[in-house]
Amino acid sequence: MIDKLEFFIALAREEHFGHAAETCGVTQPTLSAAIKQLEDQLGVMLVKRGSRFQGLTPEGNQVLAWARRIVGDTHAMHDEMRAARHGLSGRIRIATIPTALAMMPRLTTPFREKHPGVTFSILSRTSIEILSLLGNFEIDAGITYLDNEPLGRVTSVPLYSERYQLITAVGNPYSGRETVSWAEVSRMPLCLLTPDMQNRRIIDQHLSDSGEQVRPTLESNSMILLFSHIRTGKWSSIMPLNVAETLGFAEPIRAIPIVEPDASHSVGLVTTPREPNTPLVAALVDEALSLSRTLRAEN
Known part of the structure; x- marks a missing residue:
C-alpha cells in the first residue's frame, strides 16, 4: 500500500x-x-x-x-x-528565500558538528515555492518570511528580523548619509530582485507607501548579480545588511539604513505540523531555537 x-x-x-x-x-x-x-x-x-x-x-x-x-x-x-539504532543520519532538505542564504551557515554548521552523519541539500526558492515544496513533502523545512503573507498550516520558529539598507557605491549622492528615507531611495536607479520574490514585494510595498512608484532599472533572481551591478557605481539596491556583508561588503560600497519607516520583517524556520516530527526535523527545530536565542542576544 x-x-x-x-x-x-x-x-x-x-x-x-x-x-x-x-x-x-x-x-x-x-x-x-x-x-x-x-x-x-x-x-x-x-x-x-x-x-x-x-x-x-x-x-x-x-x-x-x-x-x-x-x-x-x-x-x-x-x-x-534508524536513529535509535545508529544515531542521527540522513539528508535534510531545506529551501530558503535568497536573502536568508547568508544566514544558513549559522544553522547548518553547528548542527553538523553535533550530528556528523547528516548531510544537507539547500535550495534557493521563492516563499511561495517553499510552502508548495513543504506541502508536497519535497523538503523537510523552509526558511521564509513569517509575518508578511499567509503561511497556511505550518509550525514556525522565528530566527531574526530583516531590516533594509540602501546598498550603494561611494560617490553616490546619498553615500555620505547616516540614514536615507524610502522616498529618497525610490528616486534612485535601482536593481532589485524579481517580482516573484517576497523580498521584492515587501520592498515594493514600502516604496509605494512612500508615495512613489517603483521603477527598477534592472531585475534579477541572483543577489550576486545585483551586487556586481552595485559595484559599477551606476546602480543601487535594497538588501538586508547580512546579505551585503556576506557578499563582500566593503569600501567602496556603503550600506545605509533606510528609515521613515524603519521597517522590519520576521524570518524563520517553517516545518509541516506533525507530532512527532522526524528525528532530523526535530533536531533541526532544536538547532533553530538555539540560533534564535543567540541572535536575540546579539541584537
Whole structure:
C-alpha cells in the first residue's frame, strides 16, 4: 500500500505518468497498474482518465492529502528507528528565500558538528515555492518570511528580523548619509530582485507607501548579480545588511539604513505540523531555537 501511495503522490506532483514513473524508478506500466490497484482497493476513481494525465478527481484530491500524511508518518517511523539504532543520519532538505542564504551557515554548521552523519541539500526558492515544496513533502523545512503573507498550516520558529539598507557605491549622492528615507531611495536607479520574490514585494510595498512608484532599472533572481551591478557605481539596491556583508561588503560600497519607516520583517524556520516530527526535523527545530536565542542576544 505504501508503495502505491508513493506512486500516487509522484503522479500528482509530476502530472505526467512517464515522468512520475521515472522519478519512482519504475516503468510506466508498473506505475499505471499500481494506481489502478489503489483505485480498486479504495473503491473510487483517483485520476481523470484520458490519453494523458488530466488531473485528479475530487476523491483523488482527498486521497492525496491522506497519502502525504501516511507516507510522511511511515518515513518518520523508519527514521526514528534508524536513529535509535545508529544515531542521527540522513539528508535534510531545506529551501530558503535568497536573502536568508547568508544566514544558513549559522544553522547548518553547528548542527553538523553535533550530528556528523547528516548531510544537507539547500535550495534557493521563492516563499511561495517553499510552502508548495513543504506541502508536497519535497523538503523537510523552509526558511521564509513569517509575518508578511499567509503561511497556511505550518509550525514556525522565528530566527531574526530583516531590516533594509540602501546598498550603494561611494560617490553616490546619498553615500555620505547616516540614514536615507524610502522616498529618497525610490528616486534612485535601482536593481532589485524579481517580482516573484517576497523580498521584492515587501520592498515594493514600502516604496509605494512612500508615495512613489517603483521603477527598477534592472531585475534579477541572483543577489550576486545585483551586487556586481552595485559595484559599477551606476546602480543601487535594497538588501538586508547580512546579505551585503556576506557578499563582500566593503569600501567602496556603503550600506545605509533606510528609515521613515524603519521597517522590519520576521524570518524563520517553517516545518509541516506533525507530532512527532522526524528525528532530523526535530533536531533541526532544536538547532533553530538555539540560533534564535543567540541572535536575540546579539541584537
